[in-house]
Amino acid sequence: MDVNWNxxxxxxxxxxxxxxxxxxxxxxxxxxxxxxxxNDFKKAEKKDVDADDSANEK
Incomplete structure (x- = not known):
């Protein structure tokens, strides 16, 4: 039996x-x-403002 290597x-x-x-x-x-x-996500929009979450207010 001959093997055809090509x-x-x-x-x-x-x-x-x-x-x-x-x-x-x-x-x-x-x-x-x-x-x-x-890149396929949407930021959750906050409709309610939490008093505890307001870090910028003094």
Missing amino acids: IIGVVAILVLILVVLTIRKNLKEKKKLENLLN
Whole structure:
């Protein structure tokens, strides 16, 4: 049984390229998700003023 090293080499290179592209895409998606989660919040607006919470008043 003869092993065709050319075909095995081509398949190995294609698999390596696929793995690298997948990792790069996942890193981009991770960065996008991290930015979204860090910047996608709204500050709670206070409607009631607490007397204990007024640090600037003297």
